[in-house]
Amino acid sequence: MPEILDQARTQVLENGVGLDEAGVLAVxxxxxxxxxxxxxxxxxxRMRWCGPEVEVxxxxxxxxxxxxxxxxxxxxxxxxxxxxxxxxLDIPSLVEAAKQTAKTGxxxxxxxxxxxxxxxxxxxxxxxxxxxxxxxxDIQVAASxxxxxxxxxxxxxxxxxxRYNHNLETCRSYFPNVVTTHSWEERWETLxxxxxxxxxxxxxxxxxxxxxxEQRAEFAAQLAELDPHExxxxxxxxxxxxxxxxxxxxxxxxxxxxxxxxxxxMPRTILRYxxxxxxxxxxxxxxxxxLGGINAVIVGNYLTTLGRPATTDLELLQxxxxxxxALSATL
Amino acid sequence: MSSDTTGSxxxxxxxxxxxxxxxxxxxxxxxLAxxxxxxxxxxxxxxxxxxxxxxxxxxxxxxxxxxxxxxxxMKVQVLxxxxxxxxxxxxxxxx
Numbered sequence: 001m002p003e004i005l006d007q008a009r010t011q012v013l014e015n016g017v018g019l020d021e022a023g024v025l026a027v028x029x030x031x032x033x034x035x036x037x038x039x040x041x042x043x044x045x046r047m048r049w050c051g052p053e054v055e056v057x058x059x060x061x062x063x064x065x066x067x068x069x070x071x072x073x074x075x076x077x078x079x080x081x082x083x084x085x086x087x088x089l090d091i092p093s094l095v096e097a098a099k100q101t102a103k104t105g106x107x108x109x110x111x112x113x114x115x116x117x118x119x120x121x122x123x124x125x126x127x128x129x130x131x132x133x134x135x136x137x138d139i140q141v142a143a144s145x146x147x148x149x150x151x152x153x154x155x156x157x158x159x160x161x162x163r164y165n166h167n168l169e170t171c172r173s174y175f176p177n178v179v180t181t182h183s184w185e186e187r188w189e190t191l192x193x194x195x196x197x198x199x200x201x202x203x204x205x206x207x208x209x210x211x212x213x214e215q216r217a218e219f220a221a222q223l224a225e226l227d228p229h230e231x232x233x234x235x236x237x238x239x240x241x242x243x244x245x246x247x248x249x250x251x252x253x254x255x256x257x258x259x260x261x262x263x264x265x266m267p268r269t270i271l272r273y274x275x276x277x278x279x280x281x282x283x284x285x286x287x288x289x290x291l292g293g294i295n296a297v298i299v300g301n302y303l304t305t306l307g308r309p310a311t312t313d314l315e316l317l318q319x320x321x322x323x324x325x326a327l328s329a330t331l
Numbered sequence: 332m333s334s335d336t337t338g339s340x341x342x343x344x345x346x347x348x349x350x351x352x353x354x355x356x357x358x359x360x361x362x363l364a365x366x367x368x369x370x371x372x373x374x375x376x377x378x379x380x381x382x383x384x385x386x387x388x389x390x391x392x393x394x395x396x397x398x399x400x401x402x403x404x405m406k407v408q409v410l411x412x413x414x415x416x417x418x419x420x421x422x423x424x425x426x
Contacts, residue, residue: 084396085407093410097410100412114387194334304407
C-alpha cells in the first residue's frame with residue numbers, strides 16, 4: 001500500500017482532516033495499479049463523513065451566450081466564433097424546467113446565466129423566476145450568475161436563493177491562462193461575500209484545461225481552503241470555436257485519480273459530477289467515480305450540451321444502493 | 332459590465348414565424364439524415380461533403396446549432412429534458 005494511502009486512512013478516514021496539497025499531489029501521481037485502492041479509500045471517506053445519500057440536481061441556462069468574458073473553455077463567450085447564439089429563457093419555461101427536474105427526485109435546481117455579473121434586467125428576471133418556482137415547485141433554488149456586488153448578494157438572500165455557484169475553474173497560478181477578462185481574486189471576493197451572507201457556497205472547476213498535475217493539486221488545496229458546501233467537478237468537453245476547442249479530453253484514469261484526490265482533500269464536501277463526465281468516463285467510469293468519492297450528480301442536460309437521461313443515472317444509483325437525498329433532509 | 336443580449340429573445344414557446352414549425356417532430360440526436368437537410372446541423376458545412384462522422388458522434392451529446400435547411404445559426408435553448416432550436420426562416424425544432 002502506498003504511504004500516502006496509509007496516511008490518508010488515518011488522517012482523512014479516521015480523523016476527518018483532508019490531505020494538503022502535497023498529499024493530493026501524491027494521490028494524483030499514484031500509478032495505475034494503486035488507483036482501485038485510492039478509489040476504495042475515497043469511497044470509505046465519503047461514506048464515513050457524508051453518508052450514502054446522493055444529492056441530485058438539475059441546471060438550466062436562463063441567459064445563454066453573448067457573454068463578454070473570455071473563459072477559454074466556454075462556448076458562450078461572445079468573443080469567440082462559437083455557434084452558440086444568445087437566448088433568454090422565459091419564466092413559464094423556467095418553471096417547467098424546474099418541474100421536470102423535481103420529477104427526477106432532485107432537491108436542487110440551479111439557474112445559470114452566462115454573464116460577467118448580473119445587470120438589473122437579469123436580477124429582475126431572476127427574482128421573478130425564483131418566486132414563480134417557489135410558488136409551484138417543491139425544490140431548492142440555487143443560482144449562478146457571475147460576479148456579484150454586496151447589494152446583489154443581499155438581494156439573492158432575500159429572494160430565497162439558498163446556494164450560490166461560482167466556480168474558480170482552476171488554480172490561482174493557472175487561471176490567467178484560461179481567463180484574461182477578470183481575475184481569480186475577483187471570483188474569490190464574490191465567494192467571500194456569498195459565504196458571509198449565509199448562502200451555501202458551491203465552487204468547483206474544470207479539469208483538463210491544460211493545467212499540470214501539480215496545478216491540479218494546487219486547485220484542490222485552494223478549494224479546501226475555501227471549504228465550500230459543494231464542489232462541482234467538470235471535465236473539459238472541448239467546444240468548437242473556443243481556444244480550447246482542440247484539446248484532448250482528460251484520460252479516464254486521470255479523472256478517477258482526481259475524484260479520489262479531491263475527496264481526500266475535502267472529506268465532508270458535496271463532490272458533484274458535473275459536465276464532461278460522459279465523454280471522459282463513459283458509463284463504466286461514471287460508476288467507478290460514484291464508488292470513489294462522488295456523492296452528487298447533475299442529472300439531465302447541461303447548459304449548452306446534453307447529458308445522459310436522468311433515468312440512466314437514477315437506475316445506476318439504485319443499482320449501487322445509494323439513496324437519493326430527500327428534500328426534507330436538506331432543510 | 333452587463334451581458335450582451337444582442338439578438339436575444341425568449342425561447343420556450345412554439346415559434347411559428349417563417350415556414351411552418353416542426354415542433355412535435357423531434358429530431359433524434361446524432362441523426363443528420365433529416366429529410367431535405369443540406370447542411371450539417373453541427374458544423375454548418377454541406378452535409379454531403381466531407382466526413383461528418385465526428386459530427387454525428389458529437390450530436391449524441393449536443394443539440395443542433397445550424398439549420399439543416401439553410402445553414403443559419405439557430406437560437407438553441409437546452410432544457411433539463413430536451414432542447415428547442417429556432418431557425419428564423421424554418422421555425423422551431425424540439426427534442
